[in-house]
């Protein structure tokens with residue numbers, strides 16, 4: 001659907017050049033919600049603006065359904081842009097127009113007949129839950145309502161792709177949740193491919209299927225949400241995961257490990273979904289002659305699916321522990337924690 | 343020295359008419375020049391919608407040139423041009439030409455600053471919808487800036503009231519001329535006070551109307 005084919009974007013300003021996007025290779029499949037996370041200045045906005053050619057790539061190309069955006073003629077580009085909706089952190093609504101006319105605006109620009117505009121706007125306002133606000137002006141709306149108008153406006157021309165540039169970064173957590181739920185419905189009911197960028201890991205955790213981590217213009221890591229959350233490789237990724245999940249090993253446990261008197265068997269167990277932790281741990285202690293002691297960790301939700309990250313200590317005979325580990329490894333991820341583990 | 347005010351009332355009335363006429367006509371023509379020029383300054387500037395460095399530099403220099411000439415000098419300096427356009431170099435019509443040349447570039451600057459106040463994000467959002475540059479100018483920039491444009495045109499109108507007072511130099515008449523001719527040069531203080539008061543009232547009325555119109559647009 002969207003293919004960044006080794007895309008680089010260099011900004012030239014007063015004699016100096018700056019590589020905002022550096023050789024990015026990325027594929028977003030149809031119907032996917034793809035999140036790109038990175039700190040401020042990482043080049044995320046530049047990346048997303050390359051999709052609808054608000055920025056032109058310096059080298060490489062952005063392909064939409066195998067068509068190179070940069071090769072389009074002006075009129076073709078305008079046509080193509082109507083198939084790409086975009087929403088923004090600060091909403092960017094027209095202050096001089098009410099909700100109805102803001103949503104109608106892209107259709108009216110495209111020369112759609114009034115009658116058609118009317119039925120489409122009514123339908124979309126219904127979808128985003130703002131039917132009763134159609135005559136209000138943006139300055140009379142809350143942030144969440146403004147973003148709903150932004151989403152309605154982006155959907156008006158029935159796009160195939162929705163680009164979200166920090167769409168929830170100006171909203172409180174409660175409102176963020178409701179906007180993210182709405183975006184999920186956008187994907188589910190209209191089968192729209194969503195590319196979103198954010199600096200908040202909880203946004204990624206909440207809605208994305210795939211995630212890429214961006215740093216200094218480069219994608220340093222990408223994969224499914226489960227892969228990246230359960231096994232982050234790059235330090236920056238680990239830091240992001242840490243913002244939403246307790247995965248640091250507490251000081252007290254490290255102290256236990258450095259206890260030289262006796263050797264301890266401490267493991268990190270990660271599991272998802274049906275491999276719910278408790279039965280497995282109790283089965284281990286029943287089936288083998290070991291005691292299982294949960295030292296630390298949490299079970300959280302990734303896209304509505306439980307995701308556990310526990311640190312446990314196994315106590316017992318060496319041979320029994322080995323058997324228990326063997327058993328555990330058949331259903332969950334297991335990693336020994338050592339005194340020097342990160 | 344006492345003046346018989348009765349003989350002056352018709353004169354004052356006529357002068358008021360001349361002032362309103364000069365300001366009104368000059369404002370219309372100055373806006374016809376200033377609006378497109380202001381839009382041109384915005385779209386041709388670096389990173390503008392139709393970015394055009396050389397054209398922007400030329401337009402910018404022209405506007406600055408006219409803005410730097412004091413009105414009283416402009417009035418005299420362009421007498422030949424005035425004669426060419428309105429067929430005469432004296433009278434109310436002749437005063438309108440320099441007023442337009444004085445106010446047009448000023449309005450261009452005011453329009454430019456109003457349009458630049460429009461959030462770049464809104465322009466970008468419209469670009470992302472597949473709008474043409476003209477659609478962005480006429481359907482985003484101008485409507486979004488309208489309230490501020492009205493306030494700025496009000497400023498230009500009041501500037502014209504002030505400048506029109508100097509129209510006496512080319513026999514343009516008007517309240518300013520009356521104040522100088524009778525009040526200042528003949529020491530008829532009452533006439534001067536009355537004409538100045540009338541100018542104050544005119545300025546107040548223009549500002550009030552402008553403010554209310556602008557507020558009405560902002561409040562939708």
Ligand SMILES: Nc1ncnc2c1ncn2[C@@H]1O[C@H](COP(=O)(O)OP(=O)(O)O)[C@@H](O)[C@H]1O
Nearest residue numbers: 011013018020039040041042043044045046047
């Ligand atoms: N038009 C521009 N000209 C020059 N530098 C730019 C421009 N836009 C962005 N940049 C620079 O590119 C870098 C990435 O910016 P951006 O894509 O906005 O990052 P993010 O959205 O991740 O915060 C920043 O260092 C920024 O200063």
Ligand SMILES: [Mg+2]
Nearest residue numbers: 044045046166
């Ligand atoms: Mg950004």
